[in-house]
Amino acid sequence: MEPLYNALSHLFSLQGLLLAFGGTVLGITVGAIPGLTGAMLIALTLPLTFTMDPIPAFILLMGMYVGAISGGLITATLLRMPGTPASIMTTLDGYPMARAGKPGRALGLGITASFVGGLISWCFLIVLSKPIANYSTKLGPFEFFTLVLLAxxxxxxxxxxxxxxxxxxxxxxxLSSMPGIDKATGSLRLTFGFEELNGGLSLLPVLIGLFAISQIISDITNIDEKIDVIPVKKRKEMMFSLKDWKDQAGNLCRSSFIGTLIGILPGIGANIGSVSAYSAAKSLATPEEKEKFGKGSETAVVAAESANNATIGGSLIPMISLGIPGSVIDAILLGALIIHGLQPGPLLFKQNPDMVYTIMGTMFVANVFMFFFMIFAVKYLAKIATVPRSFLMPVILVFCMVGSYALSTRMFDVWTMLAFGGLGYVFERMKIPLAPFVIGFILAPIAEQNLMAGLMSSDGSFMPILTRPVSCIFMVSSIILLAFPIIKKYRQKE
Amino acid sequence: MLKTAWHIFVVAFVGYSLYGSFIASKEASQKFPYKPIRVVVPYNPGGGTDTFVRIINKAIKDEKLMPHPMVVVNKPGGATTIGSSYVKYSKPDGYTMLCLHEALMTTKATGQSPHGPEAFEHISATGEEGQMILVSKNSPYQTMAELMKAAHEKPNTVTFGITQNAPPHFSGIMLEKTVEGTAFRFVPTGGAANRLSSLLGGHVDAAIFTVSEFIRYRDSGLNALVYLGNERNTAIPEVPTGKELGFDVVNSNLQYWWFPKDTPKEIVSYMTGVFARAMETDYVKGKLDELKITPKVISGAALQKRIDSKMSGFSLMKVDQRTSLPDMTFWTICAILIFAVLSFARRKKHFTEKEESEVIPRNDLALGVTIMTLGYAVLLSVGGLGFRTATLVFVLATGFYLTGFAKDKRIYIFELGLIMSFGLYFVFTQIFLIDLP
Structure with a gap:
């Protein structure tokens, strides 16, 4: 019980609460500004936490995580611009509601749904992560390899x-994760004679480049875009009535459950959770309700928002118990754990239980802060979203530079960041998604190391992948997942 | 109202930053050390070496053993070669130092690094950490003799968890050499935590850990077979040494402190003295006892002798690749080519798809800012202007460019420039103690 006490005493100290509150508020604010994402905020904040102790650092980062996923709904509803990718589905019905003169109602539904979604997934996080972590020491290198493959x-x-x-x-x-020292043989590869590449490309500059720089370039391109805000007048209409609770209870539970489940699946995060819950809600709705979807349906807003917040708790489960990130932000948090000297993986529960409890506790506290702050400040937050981007861009660019440099105080990382910024922009232009790149970059070393360790212990044989039951299940599921869309497409053509 | 508050905030913040940086620069007098010494740790914060350095540094700070405490700089990566080559190429003025254990020698011995101890001046070696071999409670091998017998009778079947080419790997190889014809199957499980989970999950038969790791984890179901020290460790008196069991392997880690080659002798001996005194403080003694690190200090001729004998030992041992592994780089590049062709072929069919946008995209602005950003990075790389000036110039240039030099916005851009240059510089160098270019 001592680690729990330790974590809680940190969290409920003045410093802890301030950090959690500050993180949540910053997260909401950044989430509300279109063009700035939570992944970007957390990647840029990480260098600032180097000198902090790991526990306060994670209180801050977790606050930002919860805030950033939630803040997007404000601009999605009032401006028809999703503040973060997670709230794309909210624009479909939140904005029509706001246009129809019910902006407060739309926001209120979204905020409460976010809160409930967060809490439900938090319960899953508490209940599931420990058993999974305990079970996962049984998983060997081949199981981890196939699990990553599945992701x-x-x-x-x-x-x-x-x-x-x-x-x-x-x-x-x-491929980008490969330069440097090959963990299995210990020899150098793909460094092309650059001594700086011995350590490989660092996660932070790559992420800042991919997400922040490419976003800035496209933001500047669209700098002339006019932003109209629908004002929110009455705060009263934002609260859930007893009738709302009764009407939406089933929807809330279902959507939160879907969100959590999608979150647990490694690699995919909030936006897909909210898309899935939205479609589920649509297919289960009554005909007259179904008619309203896309034109301002309350059910739709509730489904989308509860699901995207529910993915937070879900995706933290594999992050904490297996050391495998459930989403891009979790991947950054995983990097943050390593930077703070903690070893993510099945043993995190044993070695740093206080950190695990801190992450769980902060998620709860940040959810509560998020709820009250959003209800209170939603009026003003909408205005922040209209801060001229010409002010923001220079500031963010300097932070990108400093953030990449501070990691290991060398210019090489800054150039890495800029190069990946260019790459990210090219990707956007060619409509190549960025998320698989990041997940590949982060998971490949885990996969490779496990595969090599597995092969070395089996003396070069691949057979254990099929003979060990768990890895066989993962392998077969990957193949089915891979084959399914192809078969579907083939059938459509016929 | 809000605007006035903003202006006051800017003036106060920038003023305070300038004042703070000024005080910091004034404090510099001329006697060594007139400014903080930077210690490069080639690992992430929180690891063994990092923790050790911070313990010593706290003693130096609390007991005022030097005018300024040291600044810890983490330069992880490249199996410690990133950090060590940074120090190697630093000015030998005594203000940059490396702290690293035997990995400096093993990376040289395995060819991962072009430089070893010979490229540095050694100050002293402090704090000895013993290694030991552990097995799971459920393992078929519960004594050292059983483990060695199995590895001898059926070579290359007993799996042994290591970190590739790092000191634990060498301990394993040294052990093989004690009995002719013995061979373990080395599995690169990674760092201590991974080695532990592999051991507990039964994925490896044995693995090497430090004494403090054993004490921390022993409740999770581990048995110690042997302690690889000269004599038994007082923290674990029940574990026999390798010598007693007839497998004469002694391998321990010390944290060595290194200066770049040609650092003046006086500075080296000054630091040797500082570390000797730091190791004597009650704080360090207490902390090291908690971590089960022996508070040993070696310096001068004894240190040179230890380094020489370790180096010759390491270089005799050949690390060979025993299992043939697939070439991951090759397969990845193949996959990229395949999918590039597939996506490219598909793209042609839908090339008419084009998004309608209400506003004209400002590609000119984006291009301009990109060029400015590259210029800014070049300025920082060349290092002529310094962070503060370069940043001020950059923020003003991009800010004015993006706002079209609008009159009402000029003052804000200027204020932002001041905050980002002087303010940020102060926050990073003085509060976070991270150097900026």
Whole structure:
């Protein structure tokens, strides 16, 4: 119980609460500004936490995570611009509601749904992560390898429109993770004589480049875009009535459950969770309700928002218990754990239980902060979204530079960041999704190391992948997932 | 109202930053060390070496053993070669130092790094950490003799968890050499935590850990077979040494402190003295006892001798690749080519798809800012202007460019420039103690 006490005493100290609150508020604000994403905020904040102790650092980062996923709904509803990719589905019905004179109602539904979704997935996080972590020491290198493979296939086959482009992106990410010292043989590869590449490309500059720089370029391109805000007048209409609770209870539970489940699947995150819950809600709705979907349906807003917040708790489960990120933000948090000297993986529960409890506790506290702050400040937040981008861009660019440099104080990382910024922009232009690249970049070293360790212990034989039951299940599921869309397409053609 | 508050905030913040940086620069007098010494740790914060350095540094700070405490700089990566080559190429003025254990020698011995101890001046070696071999409670091998017998009778079947080419790997190889014809199957499970989970999950038969790791994890079901020290460790008196069991392998880690080659002798001996005194403080003694690290200090001729004998030992051992593995790079590049062709072929069919946009995209602005950003990075790389000036110039240039030099916005851009240059510089160098270019 001592680690729990330790975590809680940190969290409920003045510093802890301030960090959690500050993180949540910053997250909401950044989430509300179109063009700035939570992944970007967390990647840029990470260098600032180097000198902090790991626990306060994670209180701050977790606050940002919860805030950033939630903040997007404000601009999605009032401006028809999803503040973060997670709230794309909210624009479909939230904005029509706002246009029809019910902006407060739409926001209120979204905020409460976010809160409930967060709490439900939090319960799953608490209940499931420990048993999974305990079980996972039984998983050997081949199981981990096939699990990562499954994650890669998942993100590629479900993630976007074009499966081949998603795979192209994932494999380019894998290739980018390869320069440096080969963990299995200890020899150098793909460094082309650059001594700086011995350590490989660092995660942070790559992420800042891919997400921040490419976003800035496209934001500047669209700098003339006019932003109209629908004002929110009455705060009263934002609260859920007893009738609302009764009407939406089933929808809330179902959508949160879907969100959590999608979150648990490694590699895919909030946007897909919310798309799935939205479609589920649509197919289960009454005919007259179904008619309203896309034109301002309350059920739709509730489904989308509860699901996207529910993915937070879901995707933290594999992050905490297996050391495999459930989404891009989790991948950054995983990097943050390593930077703070903690070893993510099945043993995190044993070695750093206080960190696990901190992550869980902060998620709860940040959810509560998020709820009250959003209800209170939603009026003003909508205005922040209209801060001229010409002010923001120079500031963010300097932060990108400093953030990449501070990691290991060398210019090499800054140039890496800029190069990946260019790459990210090219990807956007060619409509190649970025998420598979990141997931590939992060998961490939885990996959490779496990595969090599497995092969070395089996003396070079691949057979254990099929003879060990768990790895066989993962392998077969990957193949099915891979084959399913192809077969479907083939049938359509016929 | 809001605007006034903003202006006041800017003036106060920038003013305070300038004042803070000024005070910091004034404090510099001329006697060594007139400014903080940077210690490069080639690992992430929180690891063994990092923790050790921070313990010593706290003692230096609390007991005022130097005018300024040291600044810890983490330069992880490349199996420690990133950090060590950074120090190697630093000015030998005593203000940059490396702290690293035997990995400096093993990376040289395995050819991962072109330089070893010979490229540095050694200050001292502090804090000895013993290694030991552990098995799971359920393992078929519960004594050292059983383990060695199995590895001898059926070579290359007993799996042994290591970190590739790192000190634990060498301990394993040294052990093989004690009995002719013995061979383990080395599995690169990775760092200590991974080695532990592989051991507990039964994925490897044995693995090497440090004493403190054993004490931390022993409740999870581990048995110690042997302690690889000269004599038994007082923290674990029940574990026999390799010598007692007839497998004469001694391998321990010390944290070595290194200066770049040609650092003046006075500075080296000054630091040797500082570390000797730091190791004597109650704080360090207490902390090292918690971590089960022996508070040993070696310096001067004894240190040179230890380094020489270790180096010759390591270079005799050949790390060979025993299993043939697939070439991952090759397969990845193949996959990229295949999917590139597939996506490209498909794209042609839908090339008419084009998004309608209400506003004209400002590609000119994006291009301009991109060029400015590249210029900014070049300025920082060349290092002539310094972070503050370069940043001020950059923020002003991009800000004015993006706002079209609008009159009402000029003042804000200027304020932003001041905050980002002087303010950020102060926050990073003085509060976070991270150097900027």
């Amino acid at each position: 890669l296939v998942l993100i590629a086959s479900i993630g976007g429109k074009s499966m081949t482009k998603a795979f192209l992106s994932a494999f380019l990410g894998i």
